[in-house]
Amino acid sequence: MSQLVLPGMRKQGWGRIINVSSVAGEVTMPGVGAYAMSKHAVECLTDALRYEVKSFGVDVISIQPGGVATTSAESSRSDLEQRAWSLYQIPRNVIRVLQRGADETTPGILKPEQVAQVIWMVSSVRRPRTRYKVGPLAKVVPCLRRLLPDRVWID
DSSP states (O other): OHHHHHHHHHHHTOEEEEEEOOGGGTOOOTTOHHHHHHHHHHHHHHHHHHHHHGGGTEEEEEEEEOOBOOHHHHHHHHHHHHOOOGGGHHHHHHHHHHHTTOSTTSTTOBOHHHHHHHHHHHHHOSSOOSEEEESHHHHHHHHHHHHSOHHHHHO
16 A cells, blocks of 8 residues: 555655554564564564655654454454364463453453544644554553563563
8 A cells, every 4th residue: 555655645745654553563472473473564664664755754653552342353262262272272271361351341452443533643643653552551561561571471
C-alpha cells in the first residue's frame, strides 16, 4: 500500500502513513511467536520507511495496541484449544490463562473502536509522534519485560 501512495505524497511534499502493529512487536509470549514476528516486521518496516521518506515530508507512524477483542483473537483462542501440544503443555497453559475471558469486558482489553479513535486522532494531529502505545497493556507489558530478567519473564 505504501508503494502505491508514496509517489503522490512525494509529489505534493507531504503525507502520513500509519501502520498498525502491536505490543507483540516488542514483547512476545509463548504460543504466539509467528504473530509476534509479523508485528516485529511491521515495526522494522515502519522505522526504515520513516527514515527513507522523511526528506519528502512524509511521516510514518506505528500504532501499537495491547490486547484487542477481535475475531482473530477468538480464532486464536479456538485454535489453541484444538492443538495437541503435549510437548508444550506449560506454554499452552500459560496462554490459556492469558486468553481466558479476554474479550472487551476484560480489564485492559480494548474494543476495536478504541484503536480506530487513536488512528483517527493520529491522522489529524499536526505533529504526530512516531509511535503510539494504545491501552494499558501496551504501556505496561514492555516496561515489565525490560525490568524482568529473561529467566524470570519465561518462568
